[in-house]
Amino acid sequence: MEAYDELLRWAQDRGVEIHGIAPREIPGKGVGMVATKPLKANERLLHVPTSALRSLETIRPKVKKALPADTRVHALLAADLALDKPTTKKYAPWNAIVPSAADLATALPLAWSSPVLHNYLPPPARALLRAQQAKFARDWAAVSAAFPALAPDAFRHAWLLTNTRTFYHETARTARLPHDDRMVLQPVADLFNHAADGGCEVAFTPASFAITADRAYAEGEEVLICYGRHSNDFLLVEYGFVLEQNRWDEVGLDEAVLPELGEEEKRLLEEKGFLGGYVLDAKAVCYRTLVALRLLCVPRAEWERLVAEGEDGGEKVQAKVDRLLLRILCKYRRTVEGTIKELEGLEDGEPCQREILRVRWQQIRALIDQTIERLEY
Numbered sequence: 001m002e003a004y005d006e007l008l009r010w011a012q013d014r015g016v017e018i019h020g021i022a023p024r025e026i027p028g029k030g031v032g033m034v035a036t037k038p039l040k041a042n043e044r045l046l047h048v049p050t051s052a053l054r055s056l057e058t059i060r061p062k063v064k065k066a067l068p069a070d071t072r073v074h075a076l077l078a079a080d081l082a083l084d085k086p087t088t089k090k091y092a093p094w095n096a097i098v099p100s101a102a103d104l105a106t107a108l109p110l111a112w113s114s115p116v117l118h119n120y121l122p123p124p125a126r127a128l129l130r131a132q133q134a135k136f137a138r139d140w141a142a143v144s145a146a147f148p149a150l151a152p153d154a155f156r157h158a159w160l161l162t163n164t165r166t167f168y169h170e171t172a173r174t175a176r177l178p179h180d181d182r183m184v185l186q187p188v189a190d191l192f193n194h195a196a197d198g199g200c201e202v203a204f205t206p207a208s209f210a211i212t213a214d215r216a217y218a219e220g221e222e223v224l225i226c227y228g229r230h231s232n233d234f235l236l237v238e239y240g241f242v243l244e245q246n247r248w249d250e251v252g253l254d255e256a257v258l259p260e261l262g263e264e265e266k267r268l269l270e271e272k273g274f275l276g277g278y279v280l281d282a283k284a285v286c287y288r289t290l291v292a293l294r295l296l297c298v299p300r301a302e303w304e305r306l307v308a309e310g311e312d313g314g315e316k317v318q319a320k321v322d323r324l325l326l327r328i329l330c331k332y333r334r335t336v337e338g339t340i341k342e343l344e345g346l347e348d349g350e351p352c353q354r355e356i357l358r359v360r361w362q363q364i365r366a367l368i369d370q371t372i373e374r375l376e377y
Ligand SMILES: C[S@@+](CC[C@H](N)C(=O)[O-])C[C@H]1O[C@@H](n2cnc3c(N)ncnc32)[C@H](O)[C@@H]1O
Pocket: 028, 029, 030, 031, 032, 097, 098, 099, 107, 164, 165, 190, 191, 192, 193, 194, 195, 238, 239, 240, 241, 242, 243
């Protein structure tokens, strides 16, 4: 962990304050932050002055000037990172500890060498990946036009580092940017891993960032923050991992529900703003799914009234909807089961990539099973 000691010294020289925590290897998560002494709730663990952030303000002028004015901050940060020459590396201690290009290419679907595996991502993850690919292609087009000698893999590495290690930060200047482009890199704060539940408080002002203990921690316990209320499909595409327990997890149901709808039903749902985006979580199916299924259970005029008045139609309609949902879920479960079987026989990609997909589909199956059990009860 010598490189990490060097990173902490370098950060402290730049005004970063670190109390009672230190980086340690965490099985299955790379490195994370661990309490080095018993910590009390509300104890300040990390304080990072804005001057120690890597942001729009720190991008070298020659990088900024070479790129079009509307280039996204994500692309600017990535270009600045990728063009950082070994001899002039201001950020050498940070560069020494971040995941390698090979590590990121293994973990993150965008960089998986076998596109066959992309077909095995659950549909919501596939949609997220398509959006990510479009952003990456746009950023790379701008950067490669300005810096033709830059290797695509070097840019992709820097782009993925930026994607997985930035924090939201709003200043007078970034407030003018689109919400998801108000990003900064925080060497040291980027060592905290993610928790779906709880996690330390992360607060910022234009002058600094602070991370504060949300509760007491025992010495040696990992200290986490929450990256956001993300489903496992989101975590997989954006960060390259899935959580075993994730209260924000959900299963996309478009693949199960849309084939049940005729063209006229789809048109009606589209007209009312309820076509697609159907999900199931650990507790229930979403309101959008119920609206779509009600259309298959009641006459059209009655359905229109229910939608207009935000009503559920009472117990009788609910019982019909439940029966229909049960049939749809049992059918979709067989599709999920088939996907898991196919994955088990597949040889494309790397074993760990096939494994994370298999685990993800098993989680989906478990959430579907929970609902089936509830509906059958
Ligand atoms: C901001 S970095 C956190 C530090 C990182 N673990 C490291 O070794 O540098 C985010 C990355 O950490 C890993 N990570 C974060 N939280 C995790 C978790 N709960 N389980 C597994 N991996 C996690 C993922 O690889 C993610 O892309």
